[in-house]
Amino acid sequence: MNIKAYERFKNSYQNLPEHIKKKVDKQIKILSNNFRHPSLHTKKLKGKIGIKAVEQL
Numbered sequence: 001m002n003i004k005a006y007e008r009f010k011n012s013y014q015n016l017p018e019h020i021k022k023k024v025d026k027q028i029k030i031l032s033n034n035f036r037h038p039s040l041h042t043k044k045l046k047g048k049i050g051i052k053a054v055e056q057l
Contacts, residue, residue, distance in 0.1 A: 003032055
């Protein structure tokens with residue numbers, strides 16, 4: 001699966017503490033392996049074919 005990270009994300013990621021980066025990396029790995037994984041809370045976007053949104057609480 002292709003995962004696109006915008007510059008804003010990249011910049012924010014760089015400023016995260018290491019323990020948070022590890023959690024983000026874990027979730028990205030789950031996303032790349034199975035975008036329907038229950039921990040990701042994915043949902044379909046209206047009007048967009050094949051595009052999903054991921055919400056993290």
